[in-house]
Amino acid sequence: MMRRALVLFMVLVGCGSTPPRTSAPSARPRLVVVAVYDQLGSDVLAAHLPHLDPDGAIRSAIARGRYVQRARYAYSATLTAPGHAAIHSGASPRDSGIGSNRVFVLGRGRVSAMDDGTHRVWGRDDAGASPFRLQAETVADVIQSERPASLVVSLALKDRSAILPGGQHPDVCVWFDAEAGGFTSSTWYAPAMPEWLASWRAREPFEAAMETPWTPRDPAALEARFGPDVQPGEGAYGFDASFPHDARGLEDADAFRSLPSSTDHMLALGREIAARFELGEDDEPDLLALSISTTDYVGHAFGPSSWEYADVLLRVDRALGDFVRELEARVGPIALVITSDHGAAELVERTHASGHTDAVRFTSESSLPRLEAHLRETLGAPPEGATAWAEGWVQPYVYLGMREPRVIEAALAWLRAQPGIGAAVDARAVAAAPVPEGESLDALIARAIPRDPPGDIYVMPAERSVAMEDMPEGVGTSHGSAWLYDRDVPVIVVGPQFAREEITDVMPQCRVAGTIAELAGVRAPRFACGAL
Template identity: 30%
Template sequence: MFRVKTLARFSSFLLATVLPLAPAIAQEAPPPPPSLPIVSQQVPQNAPRLVVAISIDQFSSDIFAQYRQRFTGGLARLTTGAVFPAGYQSHAATETCPGHSTILTGNRPAHTGIIANSWIDQSVAVGPKQVYCAEDTGKRAAGSKDYVASPIHLLVPTLGEWMKRANPAARNIAVSGKDRGALMMGGHDTDQVYWWKGKGFVTLAGREPGPTAIAQNVEIARTLAKGAPAFPLPAYCGRNDRAVTAGEVTVGTNHFALKAGDADGFRISPRLDRATLDLAVKLVDEQKLGRGAVPDLLAVSLSATDYVGHATGTEGAEMCIQLAQLDLALGDFLASLDKRGIDYAVVLTADHGGFDIPERLHEQALEKSARVGPEVSAEALSEALGKRYGLAPKGLILADGPAGDYWLRKDLDEGLRGRIVDDAKAILMTSPYVEKVLSAAEIAATPMPSGSPETWTLAERARASYNPLHSGDFVVMLKRSVVAIPTPRAGYVATHGSPWDYDRRVPIMFWRKGMNGFEQPSAVETVDIAPSLAALIGLKIPQGAFDGRCLDLDGGPANTCGAGK
């Protein structure tokens, strides 16, 4: 059953959303929780018995449009269903953890509590003040360099948890190339959850891997022991197969030959997605998914596109090969479900988009693309403002990178905090790399946005990411096409995380055998996915539990949202 503690966090946050919001430090506790309404389910006779939710990490609408005509496998099949090419991760903090937290909760990061991949919490007693979004800080051990993975920071239930609350017989399974992908899509109450770590798939502390995960890891170990040849370069990838230098790193021509023992090379390649999907199929058999009286949920987060994007950018031979292989792997995955005779429905989307390296963009008509300068860093601000106010500069301002949330040292009094925030904003706005700086007070005073997400202001995009439990004292937004990596290094030359549409726009595709397919170019949000799937399987969720709306997926006169549309 859904844990009482999780229900309390969700209920308290629903209460908090209807109360006036004021700036708060990251350590502030939520208000006392009311009880959560009961959820019910009346499974329609024609409902699918397995819901498959797939997230492709860093699969932007731009990349989808660029390669759509090339797909022949699983992605091609999905384009025959209900296609929303302008889906939106509508918030400003377009990172992996917040993006995954929206897909199956139906809530924006402001309500999921997952405002970034990590944030600063100065109340943490053990270890660094930086808190990872999928980390149980209460289980930190002094001197340990590892962490205990957990969905503890997720404040709202996932669809799989709602399904299990309505009927405990429902199975909720999640598998990913990243712990945050699996945990944000699976939630607190999973029957099985796995993610890649080191040289294979692992699960939550205190759980033993099942036989199928063990078998999958044995297969991976065989591949790692002997290595593997490079992937073939599709003919249409030829123009991408060109070396480009970013700092001391050269990218653009890697075809993913795997040296024996190179686990990191396995991870940053199409092989990771293939292994993740193979494990997902094995879990379908092990858990007998789609064969019970009530629908089951299988969440699959595919991480290789993101790893490849960070390591090589989005426009080299590497990404071209990755997408070709991903398409084939997805085709084999769906064919495996077909062979098992399971009545299943699929949704595929992404946690965020991505952006190419400035060095290649300069050669492709985007000369204004740049890497952020050092003056935007928390260290530079601390030095300048420490001198101005006669304060020790170390740790005066804290951040997790040269953009996004920034925090002031907690021992400053309120009046001084306000002056430092104002001065930090003034300094940052002199930088040629900065578009806008917003204080927590300004963001909290902004109404939660509504309407089509492509029209939202930057303040509204920031509001959708703002949660007083975790957010900083101010937020820095870089100019369009400025990359938040000052110095490229091996494995990290390009990134995402901006409030711009190349990071916010992602495709959303629903598919089921025999459905009336259609294409809707108008904008929708990833928070619309959970309510749409809930309606499809007859799950009655309390009103107000979702930020999103139900999408009618019939493509004809019938309405899959029923009376709840």
């Protein structure tokens, strides 16, 4: 417990150094790194893989480890928060309690699903954060129970992507929040920002990473692969469809996360943390959970078959490769798991061009008033005291003002008739019923809904259609469905137990958590279903 107590002291008071640590030779890797490339489906990686840098993290890991081409999620809520919970716990949303990225709160609107309303985010008075919704134990929780001298560090550009991998009480858990002035955390983890993080933020302001416009490394190669830079349906977060992309002066809070330099900035903090907390420098294996969100923002704005996505994947993958090599130069061989939380659909314009003209892009913001108008036409005005029949629509849930059978039935009838919607169900009724066996659509939806659903009606897009949120009308793509382009993700494992091998059979995604646990030398968390 001495090492953990020392780390806690550093977090609370910002201690500048630790006493020297000694170690004896060990066959077990002393550091397990789990890197999630947000929004990297199996087919998308297969298309981009030949064009990635051999020295990048992905190809160098494939060259020396086990490459599972398809690990398949067993639920339909293929979103960032459920995916990160599943990677580190093995649990579907039904068991993890994590069914969405955001939730609707009356009087506040759309808020992070991590916001507990109690534990204030450092640097903000209007947001909280903690793992309060997480019901499943994670590998991090098991490590801290079985190996109390080991350290758990979780670092990401999104709150959910740092909080969920870290479990209940990680030693360090930080994420980026532009409104908080940069990388931050919450009072769940420590009363205030430690001096070391405040000092690093002062030395490395994130705004500096926005000063240089983003230009493609090899325009000729990109044009040969994808055609002209500008394509229909591209552009979001303040960026238009064409390179260069200049984030200076943009007011969209997600503009920074959309730049390759945001991953560089995050990994710079990772280097600071690894050195300061001496990760991997004794015989108790530490866990470093990283999440690269830049691919997700770029994928949403430009699609997976765009100049931007290809360029950003190449850049962030090379940056992670450099980071891994630096770690190994300092601590020796590490264990590495590379995977993704979900895939994504193509831009509907590309889908139309391929002959699937039934693909639809719809937004919750524009659909909610139409649903409310239908309910008023069908049911009349809401009763006194109710603000609306349908108060909110935050993917993937509609939030009703009144949970009466007639309201649910009328809302379901309208939703199921809309182009682009593949399924709409009473979330609480599904949560109360047994989960069907197998991978039928009903089973995938049942596992997607937590036992205590955050909303009233679960909505899933039809195949090749996309449900958008926080995006301008007519652009972008998304995920969050039962279709295989969303559910199938790659997994690459490097470690002494894993010989070089390429596996083409589909594997259950719930084995990833067991694999991480095996690398760390601890038992698998409850909902893991074996190892890869």
